[in-house]
Amino acid sequence: MEIKVLTDSFYQVNTDALVVAIYEDEAYQEGLGKELDEATGGIISSLFERKEFRGKANETAYIHLVPSLKARRLLLVGVGKQAKVTSLQLRQAAGTVARFLRTKKVKTLAFLLRDGVAIEQAGQALAEGALLSTFDPDTYKTRERDRSQIEEFSILSTTQNQADLEKGIAVGKILGDSTNFARNLVNEPSSNLTPKDMASKAEEIAKEANLTIELLDEEKMKELGMGSLLGVSRGSAEEARLIVLRYEHPEAKAEETIALVGKGITFDSGGISIKPSEGMEKMKGDMAGAAAVMGAMRAIGQLKPKARVVGVMACAENMPSGTAIKPGDVLTSMSGQTIEVVNTDAEGRLVLVDAITYTREKLAATKIIDLATLTGAVGVALGPVYTAILGTCQELIDQVIATGNEVGERYWQLPLDEEYGEQLRSDIADLKNSGGRPAGTITGAYFIKEFTGDTPWVHLDIASTATSNEKKPYLSKGATGVGVRTLVAWVMSQN
Ligand code: BES
Ligand code: MN
Ligand code: ZN
Numbered sequence: 001m002e003i004k005v006l007t008d009s010f011y012q013v014n015t016d017a018l019v020v021a022i023y024e025d026e027a028y029q030e031g032l033g034k035e036l037d038e039a040t041g042g043i044i045s046s047l048f049e050r051k052e053f054r055g056k057a058n059e060t061a062y063i064h065l066v067p068s069l070k071a072r073r074l075l076l077v078g079v080g081k082q083a084k085v086t087s088l089q090l091r092q093a094a095g096t097v098a099r100f101l102r103t104k105k106v107k108t109l110a111f112l113l114r115d116g117v118a119i120e121q122a123g124q125a126l127a128e129g130a131l132l133s134t135f136d137p138d139t140y141k142t143r144e145r146d147r148s149q150i151e152e153f154s155i156l157s158t159t160q161n162q163a164d165l166e167k168g169i170a171v172g173k174i175l176g177d178s179t180n181f182a183r184n185l186v187n188e189p190s191s192n193l194t195p196k197d198m199a200s201k202a203e204e205i206a207k208e209a210n211l212t213i214e215l216l217d218e219e220k221m222k223e224l225g226m227g228s229l230l231g232v233s234r235g236s237a238e239e240a241r242l243i244v245l246r247y248e249h250p251e252a253k254a255e256e257t258i259a260l261v262g263k264g265i266t267f268d269s270g271g272i273s274i275k276p277s278e279g280m281e282k283m284k285g286d287m288a289g290a291a292a293v294m295g296a297m298r299a300i301g302q303l304k305p306k307a308r309v310v311g312v313m314a315c316a317e318n319m320p321s322g323t324a325i326k327p328g329d330v331l332t333s334m335s336g337q338t339i340e341v342v343n344t345d346a347e348g349r350l351v352l353v354d355a356i357t358y359t360r361e362k363l364a365a366t367k368i369i370d371l372a373t374l375t376g377a378v379g380v381a382l383g384p385v386y387t388a389i390l391g392t393c394q395e396l397i398d399q400v401i402a403t404g405n406e407v408g409e410r411y412w413q414l415p416l417d418e419e420y421g422e423q424l425r426s427d428i429a430d431l432k433n434s435g436g437r438p439a440g441t442i443t444g445a446y447f448i449k450e451f452t453g454d455t456p457w458v459h460l461d462i463a464s465t466a467t468s469n470e471k472k473p474y475l476s477k478g479a480t481g482v483g484v485r486t487l488v489a490w491v492m493s494q495n
Helices: 033-038 045-047 085-103 119-132 160-187 197-207 219-222 227-233 280-287 287-304 348-361 377-382 392-407 418-424 440-449 482-492
Strands: 002-006 017-021 060-062 073-078 108-112 152-156 211-216 241-248 259-266 309-320 330-332 339-340 367-372 387-391 411-412 457-461
Touching: 002 119, 002 160, 017 085, 033 045, 033 287, 045 073, 045 330, 073 085, 085 108, 085 119, 119 152, 119 160, 160 197, 160 280, 160 287, 160 482, 197 211, 197 241, 197 259, 197 287, 197 309, 211 219, 211 367, 211 418, 219 227, 219 348, 227 309, 227 330, 227 348, 241 287, 241 348, 241 418, 259 287, 259 348, 259 482, 287 309, 287 367, 287 482, 348 367, 348 440, 367 392, 367 482, 377 387, 377 392, 377 440, 387 392, 387 440, 392 411, 392 482, 418 440
Parallel strands: 002 152, 017 073, 017 108, 108 152, 259 309, 259 367, 367 457, 387 411
Antiparallel strands: 060 073, 211 241, 241 309, 330 339, 387 457
């Protein structure tokens, strides 16, 4: 899909479908709604009067023949109340219309830009919406893929600030593509995306986005004493990989290194503490944290903020076998702390802590954000709406929450009081890897906290937001790519 700017007036634009965003409270009485109503011989007013269309968010009305327009079709899309329209509504509207028009075999559309949202943000939102919405998890479909694709998504704008608009579109494309890249990884079956395959993907991204890459194999990890990560991998026929992507701007502050750390379990069977078979197929997506980090690093490499960022992905497969770790085993982590593995299904924290120690000791990280599909409990607490956020630095937590609000990803903070640590006390080692059912998301985070020392750290539990069981008018089912846009926007804000 090509995303571009057109400067024609709305009645002259030559396109398959002219798209106009309509405010719920403006309707046809004023502004562009009125102009369009007059130009179309009262189409908008009659739709409103017959209550066929009210301008509610993501509502559509498809009109076939409007003699006064050069466009072959007119599509109205609701964006809700005018005062509440932000780039979030624009992104959804762009997504809704792209998904809708695709089913009508439309090849070209022109989305009329209205004022309200700053032009650069508007361009970015529309580009993101267009790209995110037309992504579908259909790589393996051989029969239903003849659905047509939108070839040209034009933004119709007569503003003076074309350069700002183009800039916004360029950023939106990078973010949309990088998020879709992460979504593809999450949807990919585990047999086609092993830790080694994750490493190959990272190599491709390093080339594409001008990043440097380091791959640590199991031998190297052994040398470093990563007994916790290697313990998880031990039962699998697939070798683990610790992937490090580095980005550095020549003018980056010398003393600051941001580390983005992702859980990359390419399949989580639970290990010897095996999961029930019902729903186990979803565990191919247990590398969504690592995928988000890879997607974010791709975007960061292309957007070039004045920063130094390392993306660390802890990739392994969690399998039961004769060589697997067993409940009761004790692992020695790279930090030196010992861990009693009381549940081999609490493996995400085991791979993350060695990755985190590596970022602190070998990469001199000064701020750490980790992302992980860590606990089923987060779905019980927050459902598919909010990602849980926890950490040791309130300022950093607040920044991530605020960034999330700007980009349309929601985070809800959970507490991390010391008392929760009591659930992780082991009789024979420094820590045990599971605190049982109560406060599962908090104790999972607490375990990780024990390895972050004095480095400001934030943890995002994306287990219930990384995939969606429901399709939306503007988004397909499956992987969401959650985290990518928050991480990139936050890094950009650090400059
Ligand atoms: N990968 C799972 C968490 C998960 C569950 C992600 C559902 C996505 C959907 C994680 O490794 C896990 O198994 N966690 C355990 C922890 C427990 C044993 C302390 C859980 O949540 O049950
Ligand atoms: Mn698990
Ligand atoms: Zn897992």
